[in-house]
Amino acid sequence: MSRFILRLKICLKDRTAGICYAVSVIVMFALLMGLSSVAEERSAVPVGLFVADDSEEAALLAEKIRNTPSLYVYEESLDDLKELLLDGYVNSIFIVEEGYGDRVRNKDVDDLVTVISGKDDQMSVMISDIVAGAMMYEICLNKSYRLYKDSLPTNALDKQQYSDYIRKLYDSNDFAFNFEAVYKDPKVKKIEERQVTNGMIYKQMIAGMLAMLLCLMAFVSCNCFCMEYENGVAYRLESFPGSGIPKEIMDFLGIFMYTLPLSIVAGLLFADIKAVIASIVYLLILCAVCTFISKAVKKTESYQLVGAVLVIGLGVLGFVSVFSGLIGGPEFLKYTPNAIYINLLV
């Protein structure tokens, strides 16, 4: 136990390190909390919208696009929107072309909206499908009205009356077509109870950042072992009574205790006891691994090098794992440490 307290004292005695630890952690948590608070809003895909037509139909389409939850709409001049696209702030630009209203009324539906995007950008194709959903109502309304007007002898309703009736149906919940979606995990036969939102992807990214933060803290905290080897203190500490392995365990537990508050706060960011436990367990494992590496490497520079690759490697693999299902990434990514941590948190 004395070794455990000694290790904790050594960690806490370095005031410069303590101040750096506190400042860094506060700044990082402020950033992560900021990201967490806008997860739902900012997980929508940012697009530019420019309406070049002043018809009622074009205004209706613009309103629908603005109200689509999966899109975050920027409306500025075309030049400004192009600038945003080139700067990487929007994925694509949708231009509702001049004459949109007239052409929808005349059932001419080709090239109604121009989409500007980067070369080979698949995401803009997906967004077009969402925008098409917003366009469909007006297009279908005009087509059905034209059939009513042109092919029936008694067509008592004018366009406004016809539209009003269709709108009444649209607004009534009875006719809102929906998929009866069930989200099920075939491995454990469990049905997902939570509401599925775009924010889930954003939260996975935040969990990935927390995993990287925990990894970094475990890694930098264990650097003290290398420094002790370099200045000879480690050999003097070996003269303390007690056998090797319990001493090593006490050393590692001392480091774990030093970094423990960070894991608790990390878990609390997700306001879930499961997240707190997952963070503590993950930090415990990382501290054990980093203690082992630092005692094996013994030199600060080498340890920094191995640690940097460990942190970057685990971090990148964790983030890629979030999207590996979509990009056909290797199966093993799901079983990397950060990926498991992300999966436990979200």
Next chain:
Amino acid sequence: MFSKDIKLIFSDRKMLILLLFLVLLCAAGIFFCVNDTDRPAATLGIVDEDQTKHSALLATYFDENEVFTSYFTVLRGTREEMEEKFEKGELDIYVVLHKGFTEKLVGLENTPIKTVINSTDKTKMVLLDNLMKAYSDYITAVEINCQGLADIMRAEGYDRATVNDRNVTISYDLLFTALGKDDFFKRETIDRFEGISLINYYVYSGIILLILYGGLFAGLKVLKEKLGQVGVRLRSTGVSGVRYYGSSLCAFMLVYGSIMAVSMLAVILLGDLKVPPKALIFIMGAIAVSCVIFMFISRFINSVSGYMILGNMLILFTTIAGGGIIPIMYLPEGCAVVARFTPTYWFIKLILNSGI
């Protein structure tokens, strides 16, 4: 002085072997990840129990939709077959067009289509949910207009046969319109503006991380020399501070620049990554700036542990705020302002605008 610095860096052989091993490991990892993305990402099952012209038409939406076909393999079969495949984890989603679907669609009853989505992969689940919602907008528009026309015709006294006839005509026309939705859009691309795949995005972000860590490492060397009074001793022999730091900077730039150049060459030759000449110049500049910043920070800190905590956290902060983890477009607007002061932002922008 410069050659002495180079010698000092190369004096630790074990360290160099370790460095070489880690560089090769990174290159192999990137090569493996970039090249193992050809297989279909996901599988979608369709059960057409209705077996009508309309249901067949709707099912083709999945076969012919560019989004689905670029990411998913589409399978067709009976409900039992799809359930079995789903339980085995071979399907990510299956959609059931139930018996009587067409009859209900053209204006008699509103019954939802059953879809079962695999929840193991959260990202895929969210994406599928979004696609299904967009799809439901199409069906809602078709269904409401079919229903509306039928209601109005009945109210105006048309007989059942005429109502049914117009209903079939309009539903078929509207379904075709929904399926041909790609024609609504005229696509334009900006030639010099490139879309980056997700894996490559993280690889580019990883390159900047390595550059920043290079700087951190240079700062660590300088800090340790400072703690060992090397600078003081050199000054007593007439070596100025500017010469001492300048020489260290040049040595680190040469060594890191060479390592980065070899790694980039390996990745470009072995993988799918494209790096324009401008980006290579940027990388060299970024190595210099990163080394200068970290060497500067190391002047004000006297604790190796403190320096490592601060340096590592600064790197993580820079990477997050620069859009290295969550792409810049999804970051809050405040972060987007900070991003302009980070190398990650400028590097990704340079790649996006290079038109490679």
